[in-house]
Each structure stands twice: as structure tokens, then as C-alpha cells.
Amino acid sequence: MAWETGTATDHVDLFNKIRNFLTTNTDLVNAGENWEQMLGPTGTLVHGDQITLRGPGLTGTDNIYFGMETLESSSSDAYNIQFWGHASFSDTLAPRDQALKSPDQWVLLWNQPMTYWIIANGRRWMLVVKVSTVYSSAYCGFMLPYAAPSEYPYPMVVAGISYTGGGTRWSTEDGRSRFFASPGYNTMFTYWPDNVWRLVANYYDSSSSDNPRPGYRGAGFVHPTMHFNNYFAIGNNRNDIELESPDALEVTYNADKCFDGSYFLRDLTIISSAWEGPYDSVLGVLDGAYWIPGRANSSENIVNKDGVDHLVVQNLFRNGFRDYMALRLT
Template sequence: MATYIGTANSVPDLLRGVIYFLTDSTNFGAGNEWKLVEPATVDDISTECILKGIGDGQDDIYLGFQLASRGVDQIDIVLNGYAGYDAGLTWREQPGGISHATLPTIPLVRDTFMTYWVSATTKRIIIVVELSTQYESAYIGLMNPVAIERQYPYPLVIGGSAYEGIAWTSTTWEHSYFANPGGSASATSLRIRRPDGDWRVGLNYNGNNLAPLSPLCVWPTNVAPVRAVTIYDPVLTLENVIMYPFLLYESLPVGTIGQLDGIYWVGNREDLATKDSISYGGKIYKIFNNVQRRDNDQYFAVEWV
């Protein structure tokens, strides 16, 4: 795993900084770095790019990033994932890409100072961006499936903190990170590629009556209206922080299908603050919150070192 903290004064600079880090062989070992498939060089990135990862060495993981203007003050980093690459096709037309009308995004301000964090392996990338007092984030790459490789050969996850058309200033559940996605049955911040190649929309219960019947949800953030797993210790310390893995589960068919890699739900966190580091199980984690939310169950921990 490799980690990086960077700064940028514009969204294009931020995207190029992330891609520079991911394609640097010194961060992952020679031959293990992410490859820039399109365009030819990082400096050539103006509006879109496609990366290829090797996973465990036997995979071909294709991820897409696109810059899209939304009004006068917003630029989205639009996210996509593919099953292959064809130089003759456009960014949205690539083989196996998400076919929905709207895609997950990282909504950002056009020209402002931003700090960003990247935690990456050869199979997945986690990005968190500090935007004023809120935190936009993304998970792109493979999850850890509850299956053997032949049963779930390409468990690709594309998640942001909003989807196309949502303003960075929005305080509704349409603007909520991938581990607690809100929206409608057709558009949220989270998409999962199923074994048959179909893309499924993830939707948690966030005041939306559709969510309990959603084909895909995330646990433990989807426990409303009953907080079934939020267990608080009356004496809170850094040592008794509760961490749960984010599990992806389906209702059609019923069952848990996988776990997000390198990121965890955090409980007992009243004495923690965003950007704090905690040590748990011999590893260091960075703490962030869900966009602008500061409720006790809206924090997550990203594996750092």
C-alpha cells in the first residue's frame, strides 16, 4: 500500500497530482504502479483519463476520471469503471462502463486551495479532498468479494460523494459518501459491478422509503431508523474506538457480496476529530467525516500505514 498527502489550487491540478502519484513506480515497486492508458502523459490530462491496474498481478483493472464543469464555480471529477479499453471509443463508451445516465462524482470548487489524501494499493484507490470545512471522497477499484475468484471475477466498485447534477453546496442525502449513499433507485454516489457485468446502484436508508428494499446497501451505515450497531462506551478514549468493516449486501438475491478494502466505519468517536490518526491492530488510520456531517455515526477511517 502507498499513501500520499498533496495540495492543489485547482481541480485539474488535483487530478494530475493524484495520477502522478499512482503512476510513480517508486510508490508501488517497479511494474506494480498504475498505468496511464489515456492520454499519453500526465501533463496531457486536460478533461479525462483512464488508468489500468494489475490487482494481484493477474488482473486488468480499468478506471476512468473526467473533469466536468457544473455552473460557474464547480468542477466535478466524474468516476467510471470499465471491463477493458478500446482506443476507438469515447470515455463513456469504453467496454463494460457504467451505462446509467448519471455517474458518481467528487464535486469540487473550481479554483480554490485543497488538501487531499490518497491511500492506494494495486487494486483500489481511496481519495479524500478537504474542501473548506467538508470532505469529499471516492473509492474506486476492487472490493474484497465474499466468493472465490471464479464466482466473482471482477468485483469493481465506483463510489464518490455525490453524482452528476448535485452541487457541492448541497446538504441533502444526494450529497453523501459512497459508504452511506443517498439518492434514488437510479442515481446515488455508489455503483457495484455484478458478476454478470450489470451495474447495481447502492442506496442506504437516509429518509428514503425505497432504501430498505434497495437491491444493494452498505452495512453498518444502513441501520436507520434503528441504530442497531452503534454501541457507545460511557468512558471514551482513543483506545476504545469501535471499527467495523463496510459490508456490501444485496436483497435481490439476499446475501453479503463483499467488503470495501482499507476503509472502516468508526464508532465511539466523540473524542476524535477529522484528520486525526488512530492506531488500531498495529496499523495507523486517518479519520474523516461524511462531507459536512458531524454526527457520531458519520465518520470513517482510512488505512494509512
């Protein structure tokens, strides 16, 4: 595991810092987990450049691909980063032309200085950026699957924050724009074992209230942050995994600190739902990311749990009790 924090002068500088951290960070290099740039300029990146990077996994034997570029719209005051995953690679194709490419994901930024945190290992990277009082974030790479590599060889997740796309200003408050601990519509996609990218969404509609429509129009959702406002069964036939009351997963409303004063961390688990997906299954957990209660908590807190430091991050502009996650740093 490796991480760094600092200040980027603008979105293009952050683009460079992400690439440089993943490819040259000393801790990643020493562990054999640094990412390799496969396509694109190797010098200082400028707006208009596209790159493709490959992650080696934790043993150096994986091939985890993603592409990235910057987007700008002066008329919308939007200065953002766009990224995507793909399950195959050809050095004869441009980054955006790779086969088995995921839908695009976006991190909403601006063209002014901003504080950032990058956290990575050979399997995945996570990004947090403070833009004014809003916290943008992203997850890109493998999750930890509940399956053997032969059963689920490419468990990739790409998650940004913007429902409305790369031309969106950082200050948008659309109810579907959310962080990856509780994704909104079109803000998280997972590569399923049957080699198809599918939507994972906890929230579907555009309401900015605390109780928008549950995200069952995605093929999956993230537990425990999915909000159920009526009876919900994961299986269409209601014989697979059932929740016997509307409060069965509402741990995020009432959770507080543990009796010993430490914070309560929950794995962020991606669950496939046969309502819209191909089958019922617990797919896996996000690597190094957890839900954490918002009571007596705030963004940028460093929470030590079992001797491990975690960075606390809020859900964009939201700061309610349910709107925080913790990212493992060490």
C-alpha cells in the same frame, strides 16, 4: 499500500495528482502495483482531457479499469472530477465509450487550493479532499469479495458523493449526497457477479435529517451504517437473513471506544438485498475502509489500531456520532 497528502491548487491540478500518484508513486512501483495509463494525454492534463487507467491487482494479473475527467460549470460555481469504472477495455474506443461502463460518480471540489489524501494499492484507490470545511471522498476499484475469483471475477465498486451530478457545487447539503461508508441514492454502484452494474444505497430520500428513508430501492446496502427505522428482512420470503428487531444493526448509534481506549473499527460490508436486487448475499467488504465511532473523534485524526494507522474522515458536512469512517494508511 501507498498514500500521500498535499495541496492541490485546483480541481485540474488534483486530476493530475491522482493520475501521477497512481502511475508513478515509488511504493506502488516497487510493489508492482502501479496503475498504467491506457488512454488519454500522458503529459500535463487540462480541463477537457479524458483518461483511462488500468490497475494490475496485487499480483499483476488483474485488469481493473476506470476513466476520469474534470467537469466545470462557472454558472453553478462547480469544479469537480467525474469518474467511472468499466469491466472491459478497447484501445479503439474513447474513455467514455468503453463497454460495460458504470454510471458516473463525482467528487465535488472547487477551483481553489485544497488539501487531499490519496490512498492506493493495485486493486483500488481512495480519495479524500478537504474543500473549506467539507470532506469529499471516493472509492474506485475492487472490494474484497466473499467468493472465489472464478465465482466473482470482477468485484468492482465505484463510489463518489453527489446524488445530483457533476454540475453540483461542493457546498450542497442534499440528504442523498453522502460518503461511501454510508452511500446515498446514486452515489455507489457495484458490478454484480452476473455482469450488471447495480445501485448500492443506504439512504434514498432527500431529507437532511438523521433518519431518511432506508435505501432498499438499491440492489444492496452497506453494513453497519444502514439505518433501519422499521422491521427489515433481507429476503423477500423472510427465510434467508432476518433481523429480529429494529435495533438489530444500530451499533453505530451507541458504539464508543473499546475498554482499552482504542477505537472500534467495523468492516464496511456490501450486502445484496433481494428486495430490489437479484438475490440475497454478502458480496464483500471495502478494502481498507471502516466505520468508526464519532465520539471523542474528529476528521483528520490518525488512529492507530493494532499497529496500523488510519485516517479519520467525516461524511461531507456531517459530524454526528455515526458520520465517520477510517481509511487504512499502512
